[in-house]
Amino acid sequence: MTIVATSAPVAAPESSQSAISWGAILAGAAAASAASLCLFVLGSGLGFAAVSPWSNAGVAAGTFAVSAAIWLVIVQWLASALGGYVTGRLRTRWVGVHTDEVFFRDTAHGFLAWCVSTLIAALLVGSAVVGTVSTGVQATTSVLSGAAQGASQGAAQAAGNISDPSGYLVDTLFRPVSDQLPPTTPATNQGDVRTEAGRIVATSIANGEMTDADKAYLAQLIAARTGIPAADAEKRVNDMLAQVEAAKTKAKEAADAARKAATTTMLLGFVALLIGAFIAAVSAALAGKLRDEDVPSTT
Incomplete structure (x- = not known):
C-alpha cells in the first residue's frame, strides 16, 4: 500500500511595501x-x-x-x-x-x-x-459708527441728504406749481414738512404698504404745501407708491435671476x-x- 503525501498550499507572504504612494x-x-x-x-x-x-x-x-x-x-x-x-x-x-x-x-x-x-x-x-x-465686518462697524455720529445732526439734514433713498420721492411730492411757493405757506416750514413726509414714506416702504390714513394725511400736506387740488395731490401719492412697487418688483426679478444663475x-x-x-x-x-x-x- 502506497501512501502519497500531499502538501498544503502555502500563502504568498504579504509584501512590506505600502500600496499607497x-x-x-x-x-x-x-x-x-x-x-x-x-x-x-x-x-x-x-x-x-x-x-x-x-x-x-x-x-x-x-x-x-x-x-x-x-x-x-x-x-x-x-x-x-x-x-x-x-x-x-x-x-x-x-x-x-x-x-x-x-x-x-x-x-x-x-x-x-x-x-x-x-x-x-x-x-x-x-x-x-x-x-x-472680515473686511465686511470692519466696513460695517465704520458705517455704524459714522451713522451714530451723524444721527445727532437731526432729521432735517437726513431728509436732505442725497444718500437717503426716499429723498428723491419726497422731492417729487413737493415740487410747486410753476416753480412758485403759495403765499400762504411760509418757506421756513419746508424742512419740517419734508421731514414729516419723509418719515411717512420711509415707514410705508419698510412696512410694505401705506395705510389709507397716511395717504389722506400726506395728500393734505402736499395740497397745503403746493397749492394744487386735493385730487392732484392724491394722484402724486399714488404715482409715488406705484414707483415704489415697480422698484420692488424690479428688485425681486433681479434677485430671482441671481437665484436661478446661482442654482x-x-x-x-x-x-x-x-x-x-x-x-x-x-x-x-x-x-x-x-x-x-x-x-x-x-x-
Missing part, C-alpha cells in the same frame, strides 16, 4: 492645483472682458453663469487629467501584483490626488471668504467635480499602464 499623490495634487489656478486666472480675465457695467452691453447674467459653469467643467477636466497622469507615472511600481489589483490601485491613486487638490482649492476659497467677511452654477459645478474625479482616476490608470509598459526587460 503618497509622494506621487501629493505631486499629482500639486500639479492639478497649479493648473486649476492658472485656468481660473485665465477664466477670470475672460469673464471680466465679457461683462460690462453699461446697459445693453456685455453678456447677460444667465449667460455668464452658464459660461462660468462650462469653464469650471473644462478646468476640472484639464487639471484632473494632468494631476491623475502625473500621479500614475510617478507612483511606485508594484511587483508581483495582479493586473486587476494594479488597475484598482492606479484609479485609487488618481482619485486621492483629485481629493487632495480639491481640499487645497477649498482651503484657498475658504480663506478668501474669511478675508472678505445653475452650483449644479453644473457639482457635475464638474464628478467629472474631475472620474478623469483623474482614468488618467492615473492610463499613466500607470504606460509606466509598467515602459519598464525595460532584464533579459
Whole structure:
C-alpha cells in the first residue's frame, strides 16, 4: 500500500511595501492645483472682458453663469487629467501584483490626488471668504459708527441728504406749481414738512404698504404745501407708491435671476467635480499602464 503525501498550499507572504504612494499623490495634487489656478486666472480675465457695467452691453447674467459653469467643467477636466497622469507615472511600481489589483490601485491613486487638490482649492476659497467677511465686518462697524455720529445732526439734514433713498420721492411730492411757493405757506416750514413726509414714506416702504390714513394725511400736506387740488395731490401719492412697487418688483426679478444663475452654477459645478474625479482616476490608470509598459526587460 502506497501512501502519497500531499502538501498544503502555502500563502504568498504579504509584501512590506505600502500600496499607497503618497509622494506621487501629493505631486499629482500639486500639479492639478497649479493648473486649476492658472485656468481660473485665465477664466477670470475672460469673464471680466465679457461683462460690462453699461446697459445693453456685455453678456447677460444667465449667460455668464452658464459660461462660468462650462469653464469650471473644462478646468476640472484639464487639471484632473494632468494631476491623475502625473500621479500614475510617478507612483511606485508594484511587483508581483495582479493586473486587476494594479488597475484598482492606479484609479485609487488618481482619485486621492483629485481629493487632495480639491481640499487645497477649498482651503484657498475658504480663506478668501474669511478675508472678505472680515473686511465686511470692519466696513460695517465704520458705517455704524459714522451713522451714530451723524444721527445727532437731526432729521432735517437726513431728509436732505442725497444718500437717503426716499429723498428723491419726497422731492417729487413737493415740487410747486410753476416753480412758485403759495403765499400762504411760509418757506421756513419746508424742512419740517419734508421731514414729516419723509418719515411717512420711509415707514410705508419698510412696512410694505401705506395705510389709507397716511395717504389722506400726506395728500393734505402736499395740497397745503403746493397749492394744487386735493385730487392732484392724491394722484402724486399714488404715482409715488406705484414707483415704489415697480422698484420692488424690479428688485425681486433681479434677485430671482441671481437665484436661478446661482442654482445653475452650483449644479453644473457639482457635475464638474464628478467629472474631475472620474478623469483623474482614468488618467492615473492610463499613466500607470504606460509606466509598467515602459519598464525595460532584464533579459
